[in-house]
Amino acid sequence: MKTETVWISRAMSDPTLIKSITSNWMEFDPDKTVDAIRRSKMGEPLPSERFPTEMHCRYKDKRLKKLPDIYSAGGFLAVSSACAEVLRQHDLGQTSLYPFSVFQFDQKTQVEGDYFHLNIGETKNAFEPDESPRARPFPTNMWVLPGGVSDGDIAVNSAALSGADLWIDPKMRNAFFLSDRLVQALKDAKLTRRFGLRKCRLV
Numbered sequence: 001m002k003t004e005t006v007w008i009s010r011a012m013s014d015p016t017l018i019k020s021i022t023s024n025w026m027e028f029d030p031d032k033t034v035d036a037i038r039r040s041k042m043g044e045p046l047p048s049e050r051f052p053t054e055m056h057c058r059y060k061d062k063r064l065k066k067l068p069d070i071y072s073a074g075g076f077l078a079v080s081s082a083c084a085e086v087l088r089q090h091d092l093g094q095t096s097l098y099p100f101s102v103f104q105f106d107q108k109t110q111v112e113g114d115y116f117h118l119n120i121g122e123t124k125n126a127f128e129p130d131e132s133p134r135a136r137p138f139p140t141n142m143w144v145l146p147g148g149v150s151d152g153d154i155a156v157n158s159a160a161l162s163g164a165d166l167w168i169d170p171k172m173r174n175a176f177f178l179s180d181r182l183v184q185a186l187k188d189a190k191l192t193r194r195f196g197l198r199k200c201r202l203v
Contacts, residue, residue, distance in 0.1 A: 010196030045121025
């Protein structure tokens with residue numbers, strides 16, 4: 001009998017995926033923008049108008065190249081069009097993909113590629129901190145992934161096996177979880193390299 005597999009991604013906490021991208025929203029309405037970023041990272045479904053449709057390079061002396069399949073754009077989680085296409089073929093529940101354009105510092109020269117804000121709008125209470133000794137406690141009853149986390153270091157219960165294929169756990173900061181069927185589809189499309197995926201242990 002095949003053992004079901006659940007995966008966790010470190011993409012949200014990978015510093016190499018934080019790109020020098022911002023939006024005019026951060027200048028004109030920073031409080032509202034930061035609130036949208038915070039809510040999205042907590043797994044709250046938000047309407048499209050909470051996400052900027054245009055973003056640009058933050059620095060005049062830097063030139064953006066084609067961006068990776070998953071990255072942080074000014075605090076917002078973003079994916080490529082190829083990644084978005086695979087995600088749409090699975091059960092996303094209330095998760096949404098909102099298109100946006102990326103420009104160089106001049107806000108006129110568009111960066112190669114089509115990109116989407118990934119607003120993960122599903123949560124599951126499946127993470128088991130007592131069974132995950134490598135997870136580090138964080139203020140307000142949350143945990144974070146350590147550096148160098150390996151397969152099996154993070155434990156989840158059976159609640160992870162039902163419902164949407166992509167979700168956030170309210171007890172885990174800056175990480176998201178994926179079903180095995182979604183991960184296998186992303187692997188088949190050769191899109192998982194920057195996801196920082198690790199297998200969870202089912203308890």
